[in-house]
Amino acid sequence: MKLRLLKDFLFNKISSLLLLCSFLAISLIFIILIYKSIPLLEYQNIGSILSQSVWSPLKGNFGFLPFIMGTAWVTIISLCFAVPLCLLTSIYLVEYAPDKLRKIVLPLINTLAALPSVLYGVWGVLFIVPLMGEYIAPLFGIVSSGYSVLSGGIVLAVMIFPIMISIIVEVLHTIPKELKSASLSLGATKWETIVKVNIKKAKPGIIAAIVLAISRALGETIAVLMVCGNIPKVPQSIFDAGYPIPALIANNFGEMMSIPLYDSALMFAALLLLIIILAFNLIARVVLNKLEKNHND
Amino acid sequence: MxxxxxxxxxxxxxxxxxxxxxxxxxxxxxxxxxxxxxxxxxxxLSWDMITETPKGGFYIGKSGGILNAILGSLYLASAATLLAIIIGIPISIYLNLYIKSDSIISRSAKLMFDVLYGIPSIVYGAIAFSIMIWLGIRASLLGGILTITLLTIPIVVRTVDELIKTIPEDLKNVTKSLGATRWESSLILLKYIKTGLFTAMLLAFGRAIGDVAGVLLTTGFSDNIPKYLDEPAATLPLAIFFQLSSPIPEVQGRAYASALILTCIILIIVICTHILTSKNNKQKI
Structure with missing residues (x-):
């Protein structure tokens, strides 16, 4: 009996220790990032770091605006493609699609989620970039290499399809049946019910799904790096090259050891990214957890 | 009207x-x-691609293969998945079966793992890299494994958490009422979600093998198959990335072939997962 209780006790201690360790790990991440960013923040005030557009580390200019704008452009473009497509697809899957179709489509979307980002990058380089450079840009009379924020946005859009669809589908499932039936029995068509009841009711959940997708898009590194062109200038049109924050970190880390402030600048970039993503994630998760709880009650 | x-x-x-x-x-x-x-x-795609390591002049289009990257990736992903399982499953059991799953600690810990799941791997990579420089360790297989483990722990915790939710409340109560300790009860419950655990493992493995940003800085690259943990190792996604940026068509072609190999590995994982989950629909994730 003693031995059994001892085992129980040991497991209790070990697993709570593991939990504590993972909590310490996330605190450590923050401490290191903040500690490493301090030199840059002492050198330049935070307002000018975020608003200046000149990036030349060798001369001591650390303007983050091109990267912030690069990230903003690709993220917004990806949302323009992903939000309508995902919303419509999710509604179709939940409300209209026959069971058989749903059973085929959902695994395929899971497959899309499982593809590593480097494969999206390869696809972008082989397909989207030439498509943009040779066909789409000339349509508008613009000369572009194809390595642009638009290409980045499209690749990102495909990458965030799965997360958006899976969450929106779950949210739509939580809509009480009574509400739908009430609307239908009053003579509304199914589509009218969807627009006026389902979507209205599911709005917080849908927004949470979009926010989660945004935070996924913000952190995506390699695929975007491969197709965006990586020129540290504020993009002026969708066919211009951009330089998102994660790409900046991935491209320059490891080469900046000789310039102390450069190291600090990249760590600041990581901190910026982390804070934005954590905030987005936290908001979205709290909203979704609340919805799930309401649904279960 | x-x-x-x-x-x-x-x-x-x-x-x-x-x-x-x-x-x-x-x-x-x-x-x-x-x-x-x-x-x-x-x-x-050729047989040489998957059976040989890069020979002299591989990166200007001469003969060789990417066995180093395939094995490097498999080593890295297997070790990271194993570690993540060893750390993640106890945490999940603790959060659900040892303490009440709706207590404040459990709820906030789950929220923490949800949020950790969202942290991009480039951030993990950058931090691991600075720690490694600080400790004076060079890029190595071990560094990569530890970084990727951090990345996969939240996946394991969250998936196992979902699995434990599917266990009927009766089963939990029965084991306890028969006088089992929490530890013994957990073992029985784990048996109940066995297939689901395997799925969680595959999910983690898939994420681990496909990650680039985390290994870019921490694992380095090498033409040799790694023999020890402190050697730098090649990984498949990174091999694709490097070869694709080469201007030589032959090398670019190898990047496409490497991408195809990675796609096959991922598709195999996806299909296995699908078979496992549809076999046991109760434990769907």
Whole structure:
């Protein structure tokens, strides 16, 4: 009996220790990032770091605006493609699609989620970039290499399809049946019910799904790096090259050891990214957890 | 009035068609990605690619293969998955079976793992890299394994958490009422979600093998198959990335073939996961 209780006790201690360790790990991440960013923040005030557009580390200019704008452009473009497509697809899957179709489509979307980002990058380089450079840009009379924020946005859009669809589908499932039936029995068509009841009711959940997708898009590194062109200038049109924050970190880390402030600048970039993503994630998760709880009650 | 209802019904039909097109676009993008990689990769695929390591002049188009990267990735992903399972499953059991799953500690810890799941791997990579420099360790297989483990722990914790939710409350109560300790009860419950655990493992493995940003800085690259943990190791996604940026067509072709190999590995994982989950629908994730 003693031995059994001892085992129980040991497991209790070990697993709570593991939990504590993972909590310490996330605190450590923050401490290191903040500690490493301090030199840059002492050198330049935070307002000018975020608003200046000149990036030349060798001369001591650390303007983050091109990267912030690069990230903003690709993220917004990806949302323009992903939000309508995902919303419509999710509604179709939940409300209209026959069971058989749903059973085929959902695994395929899971497959899309499982593809590593480097494969999206390869696809972008082989397909989207030439498509943009040779066909789409000339349509508008613009000369572009194809390595642009638009290409980045499209690749990102495909990458965030799965997360958006899976969450929106779950949210739509939580809509009480009574509400739908009430609307239908009053003579509304199914589509009218969807627009006026389902979507209205599911709005917080849908927004949470979009926010989660945004935070996924913000952190995506390699695929975007491969197709965006990586020129540290504020993009002026969708066919211009951009330089998102994660790409900046991935491209320059490891080469900046000789310039102390450069190291600090990249760590600041990581901190910026982390804070934005954590905030987005936290908001979205709290909203979704609340919805799930309401649904279960 | 009839006119009105007709136009309303027409609207519904149009909406339905648009929705079908949207769905088609999304599913189409999957086939487009796999199709293009297949189309570009197959001509360059050869037996040498998967059985040989890079020989002299490999990166200017001479003979050799990417066995180093395939094995490097498999070592890295297996070790990281194993570690993540060893750390993640106890945490999940603790959060659900040792302390009450709706207590404040449990709820906030789960929220923490949800949020950790969202941290991009480049941030993990950058931090691991600075720690490694600080400790004076060079890029190595071990560094990569530890970074990727951090990345996969949240996946394991969250998936196992979902699995434990599917266990019938009765089973939990029965084991306890028969006098089992929490530890013994956990072992029985783990047996109940066995297939699900395997799925969680595959999910973690898939994420681990595909990650680039985390290994870019921490694992380095090497033409040799790693023998020890402190050696730098090549990984498949990184091999694709490097070869693709080469201006030599032959090397680029190898990048396509490498992408095809990675796609196959991922598809195998996806299919295994699908078979496992559909076999045991109760434990769907």
């Amino acid at each position: 009839t006119n009105n209802i007709n136009s309303r019904l027409r609207k519904e039909k149009i909406a339905k068609v648009i929705m079908q097109i949207a769905g088609f676009c999304i599913i189409g993008s999957l086939f487009l990605i796999v199709g293009i990689i297949l189309y570009k990769g197959v001509p360059y």
